[in-house]
Structures are given as structure tokens and as C-alpha cells.
Amino acid sequence: MLGSIIGDIVGSIYEFHNIKTKDFPFFPERGEYTDDSILTVATAEWLLDGAGTKDSGPYYFRYASRYPHPMGAYGNSFIRWVKRAATGDFAPYNSCGNGSAMRVGPVGWAFQTIDTVLAAAEASAACTHNHPEGIKGAQATALCIFMARIGATKEEIRTAVVSRFGYDLSFTCDGIRESYGWGATCQDTVPQAIVAFLDGKDFEDSIRNAISLGGDSDTLACITGSIAEAFFGIPEELCKKGMGYLPYSLRKVVEEFEQKYGNKIIKEEQYMYDRMYTPERISALKDNEVFVFGSNLAGMHAGGAARLAADRFGAVWGQGVGLQGQSYAIPTMQGGVETILPYVDEFIGFARSHPELTFYVTRIGCGIAGFTVKEIAPLFSEALEVKNVILPDDFVKVLQK
Structure with a gap:
């Protein structure tokens, strides 16, 4: 109010x-x-x-x-x-x-x-x-x-x-x-x-x-x-x-x-994203926070988290990889799960080089792309050691097994 x-x-x-x-x-x-x-x-x-x-x-x-x-x-x-x-x-x-x-x-x-x-x-x-x-x-x-x-x-x-x-x-x-x-x-x-x-x-x-x-x-x-x-x-x-x-x-x-x-x-939903896991829903971010979403190489942000990234967090149509405003795109639609790994590694490297930012990773690849959490979560194994990368709870559970 x-x-x-x-x-x-x-x-x-x-x-x-x-x-x-x-x-x-x-x-x-x-x-x-x-x-x-x-x-x-x-x-x-x-x-x-x-x-x-x-x-x-x-x-x-x-x-x-x-x-x-x-x-x-x-x-x-x-x-x-x-x-x-x-x-x-x-x-x-x-x-x-x-x-x-x-x-x-x-x-x-x-x-x-x-x-x-x-x-x-x-x-x-x-x-x-x-x-x-x-x-x-x-x-x-x-x-x-x-x-x-x-x-x-x-x-x-x-x-x-x-x-x-x-x-x-x-x-x-x-x-x-x-x-x-x-x-x-x-x-x-x-x-x-x-x-x-x-x-x-x-x-x-x-x-x-x-x-x-x-x-x-x-x-x-x-x-x-x-x-x-x-x-x-x-x-x-x-x-x-x-x-x-x-x-x-x-x-x-x-x-x-x-x-x-x-x-x-x-x-809980706008100013206190400081928990161990990515929140189920993110509606706004602090200036130093970044929304990480699954994209496609063409940068067609038409649905799911990609649509939210475009509507709220600065994702650019036609840009399918990397930092865009307060969002970061990881392409997931170009083939098998092995084709996603290089982009995840690139993201983790980017996060390490920007400790001033906090990155909230959504369940990339687990929506329209059709992969499962068990397939995608292992790609982020190195992210567990990166303090400014926050993962979904089910990703963490898979990685800790």
C-alpha cells in the first residue's frame, strides 16, 4: 500500500x-x-x-x-x-x-x-x-x-x-x-x-x-x-x-x-533472497542480484522463466547467452544435455569473476527443454563452491547425494 x-x-x-x-x-x-x-x-x-x-x-x-x-x-x-x-x-x-x-x-x-x-x-x-x-x-x-x-x-x-x-x-x-x-x-x-x-x-x-x-x-x-x-x-x-x-x-x-x-x-519475495536455495518464485531483485534462466541460442524469450526474464529483468530478444540487464541466459534447447555443460561452465566462471553479484539459478532446462532435475543438476557441481551462486533446492539435493 x-x-x-x-x-x-x-x-x-x-x-x-x-x-x-x-x-x-x-x-x-x-x-x-x-x-x-x-x-x-x-x-x-x-x-x-x-x-x-x-x-x-x-x-x-x-x-x-x-x-x-x-x-x-x-x-x-x-x-x-x-x-x-x-x-x-x-x-x-x-x-x-x-x-x-x-x-x-x-x-x-x-x-x-x-x-x-x-x-x-x-x-x-x-x-x-x-x-x-x-x-x-x-x-x-x-x-x-x-x-x-x-x-x-x-x-x-x-x-x-x-x-x-x-x-x-x-x-x-x-x-x-x-x-x-x-x-x-x-x-x-x-x-x-x-x-x-x-x-x-x-x-x-x-x-x-x-x-x-x-x-x-x-x-x-x-x-x-x-x-x-x-x-x-x-x-x-x-x-x-x-x-x-x-x-x-x-x-x-x-x-x-x-x-x-x-x-x-x-x-520473502523481493528483498531477502539470501537463503541457501533459489526461491520458488522471484518477482523482483536488488540491484546486485541476477536471475539465471534457461534460454535458446536464438534468444526467443517466449515462455516460462525466459519470458519472466524478458518482462522484468532485462533479457534481450535475440540474445541467447550471457548477462542481459539483471538476467543471465544459459541456452538449453540446442541438443542433448552435454551441449549445455559448456555454457554452464562459462556461467560459473562469470560468477566467480563477479563476486559483487548474487546469481539465482532457476531450474534451467527442466521446463520447455524437457530435461529432468537429475540430468541438469550435475552440470552445476562446481557451483556448490561458489558462494554467490544460489541453486534450486532440488538441484542441491541431487548434488549432495
């Missing part, structure tokens, strides 16, 4: 002073958290206090009452709803505004299936934004977060959103930047926020994409940030800076939520 808050803070000064460039100070001097962050934290508390089984409306009412004058202010319809809620009338107001999508971020982290994510996203939205488009915007955002969190590729996320919700995601940020104007509905902002992530190279670049479009900048960046966090992870320095903008009362809830939901994912 911290990705939502960072996007909101960075975009806060541009909401009413749009810019059409990606070149701007990432944490502006006058930036502050806005209603987007406040209501995102309200969603987090709603989830912490009963996993979304309670009515979400009272949580948004309490937070809006506790923080009545944020930078940028609440929307007029929401303000009227808060006033009615103070009298006990919590009836929704049929909004299709992007407020439902901006506050939904925590939902994508708190559940383990698509159905439960979508149900909770609807429950978080419908207390105010019960218009079909308002619910759709929240659900589409939460779905993106959930899929990114569990390791889906960008194309898988794009396809799922288009097929389930009918959003047009065929454009690019560069293609719409000059013509895109103000829009406060879900249908005018959620697709754009998703594309800002899809076009992004990393977390920060995704936020810059969103803000460079103009329009409702803080909310665009809030939605984009919520998805980009789940896909790319957030550099530790940005996390610390973002948390530094929040008062203790908000920060405490964020920390509690991250400890229960977010930090577990980040530590």
Missing part, C-alpha cells in the same frame, strides 16, 4: 498545476499526503479490523472526520456524504469517481484468490461509489495489484483487465500525453493509470509516467503506484522518504498493515 501513498505525495503539487514531462523532482519540497493517502489508510484499517467483513463506510467517515482538511481537499460529493454520515445516513451516492480506485490499494495485498480480491474491492467501493463504473475501477485496480503480487507478467495483467473489465489499454503514455486532460471518473483515469504502470521500467518510472500525463495527477500516480509496488517493489530509500511525510497516526497503520501483509511479500 505504500506505493499508493508515495504516488499521492509525489503527485500532490501537480494536481492543479499539471506538467507534461517526466523530468521533475521526485519528492517535491511542497509535496504532502492528500485525501488519497488518508482514505487508503482507512482501507488498510478496515482490512486489519476484520479482513473486510465489516461495513467499510464507517472507516472512511472516521478518517475523513479525523483529517478534515487535507491538501487538495476531498471531492464535493464525498464531503456531502460525510456530512450525511455524521447524522447516521451512510447511503451511497452512486459515484463513478476515481476515489474508489485510489483507496483500494491494500485490498490487492490482503487476499489470496481473484474472487476474494474482487469481492473485497467491491465492498470497499460500494459504500460510496456504488455506480458500476466506480466498482469496476476499484476491482480493476485491485486485480492488477493481486496479479502483479503473485508474479503475473505485464501482458497477463493487461489481458486480464481487458477481458474482464473491457478497458482499452492499447495506447501508450507517449501517445496520449499531449491530448490527455482532466478527468475524475474511473473510466477517465484507471485505464491511464494502468498503462502508466505497463509502460514503466521500474517503480519510479511508472510514477513519472502517471504524473506526466497531467489531469488528476496525485490520484493517477496513487493508482499507478499501488500496482507498480506489487510488480517492481519499492527501493528502500523511497519507502523511508514516503513514510517520512506521514504523521504518526497514519504511519502506525501503514506499518501494521505492511507487517501483516505487505512486508512479508516484500521481504
Whole structure:
């Protein structure tokens, strides 16, 4: 959920002073958290206090009452709803505004299936934004977060959103930047926020994409940030800076939520690959970590770990051997297992000469290439003595027999 808050803070000064460039100070001097962050934290508390089984409306009412004058202010319809809620009338107001999508971020982290994510996203939205488009915007955002969190590729996320919700995601940020104007509905902002992530190279670049479009900048960046966090992870320095903008009362809830939901994912799957074995799933890496995958000599990274390497870790189409961004390709499709050994030996030599890097070897050759672990693992026998090469657990078990 911290990705939502960072996007909101960075975009806060541009909401009413749009810019059409990606070149701007990432944490502006006058930036502050806005209603987007406040209501995102309200969603987090709603989830912490009963996993979304309670009515979400009272949580948004309490937070809006506790923080009545944020930078940028609440929307007029929401303000009227808060006033009615103070009298006990919590009836929704049929909004299709992007407020439902901006506050939904925590939902994508708190559940383990698509159905439960979508149900909770609807429950978080419908207390105010019960218009079909308002619910759709929240659900589409939460779905993106959930899929990114569990390791889906960008194309898988794009396809799922288009097929389930009918959003047009065929454009690019560069293609719409000059013509895109103000829009406060879900249908005018959620697709754009998703594309800002899809076009992004990393977390920060995704936020810059969103803000460079103009329009409702803080909310665009809030939605984009919520998805980009789940896909790319957030550099530790940005996390610390973002948390530094929040008062203790908000920060405490964020920390509690991250400890229960977010930090577990980040530590185990993104920042703590320091165990004896390669993790079952790698969704992001530190700057000094490298994803080692099975390739083909033509460098056609179309499936399996190779597709993940191309989508996330810099593997280059047409390059089938060696270091590429934060990935290292070992060809496995050119013949028998004996044809793989020279490339494995070359890799081990490369790893030895680069002790500053940590290499996570996936089960190369055991997928599309059709080899077994017992056939491939012995090729890595020398890697057991190389401290910065991490092998899959079943490779190690074979080698230790």
C-alpha cells in the first residue's frame, strides 16, 4: 500500500498545476499526503479490523472526520456524504469517481484468490461509489495489484483487465500525453493509470509516467503506484522518504498493515533472497542480484522463466547467452544435455569473476527443454563452491547425494 501513498505525495503539487514531462523532482519540497493517502489508510484499517467483513463506510467517515482538511481537499460529493454520515445516513451516492480506485490499494495485498480480491474491492467501493463504473475501477485496480503480487507478467495483467473489465489499454503514455486532460471518473483515469504502470521500467518510472500525463495527477500516480509496488517493489530509500511525510497516526497503520501483509511479500519475495536455495518464485531483485534462466541460442524469450526474464529483468530478444540487464541466459534447447555443460561452465566462471553479484539459478532446462532435475543438476557441481551462486533446492539435493 505504500506505493499508493508515495504516488499521492509525489503527485500532490501537480494536481492543479499539471506538467507534461517526466523530468521533475521526485519528492517535491511542497509535496504532502492528500485525501488519497488518508482514505487508503482507512482501507488498510478496515482490512486489519476484520479482513473486510465489516461495513467499510464507517472507516472512511472516521478518517475523513479525523483529517478534515487535507491538501487538495476531498471531492464535493464525498464531503456531502460525510456530512450525511455524521447524522447516521451512510447511503451511497452512486459515484463513478476515481476515489474508489485510489483507496483500494491494500485490498490487492490482503487476499489470496481473484474472487476474494474482487469481492473485497467491491465492498470497499460500494459504500460510496456504488455506480458500476466506480466498482469496476476499484476491482480493476485491485486485480492488477493481486496479479502483479503473485508474479503475473505485464501482458497477463493487461489481458486480464481487458477481458474482464473491457478497458482499452492499447495506447501508450507517449501517445496520449499531449491530448490527455482532466478527468475524475474511473473510466477517465484507471485505464491511464494502468498503462502508466505497463509502460514503466521500474517503480519510479511508472510514477513519472502517471504524473506526466497531467489531469488528476496525485490520484493517477496513487493508482499507478499501488500496482507498480506489487510488480517492481519499492527501493528502500523511497519507502523511508514516503513514510517520512506521514504523521504518526497514519504511519502506525501503514506499518501494521505492511507487517501483516505487505512486508512479508516484500521481504520473502523481493528483498531477502539470501537463503541457501533459489526461491520458488522471484518477482523482483536488488540491484546486485541476477536471475539465471534457461534460454535458446536464438534468444526467443517466449515462455516460462525466459519470458519472466524478458518482462522484468532485462533479457534481450535475440540474445541467447550471457548477462542481459539483471538476467543471465544459459541456452538449453540446442541438443542433448552435454551441449549445455559448456555454457554452464562459462556461467560459473562469470560468477566467480563477479563476486559483487548474487546469481539465482532457476531450474534451467527442466521446463520447455524437457530435461529432468537429475540430468541438469550435475552440470552445476562446481557451483556448490561458489558462494554467490544460489541453486534450486532440488538441484542441491541431487548434488549432495
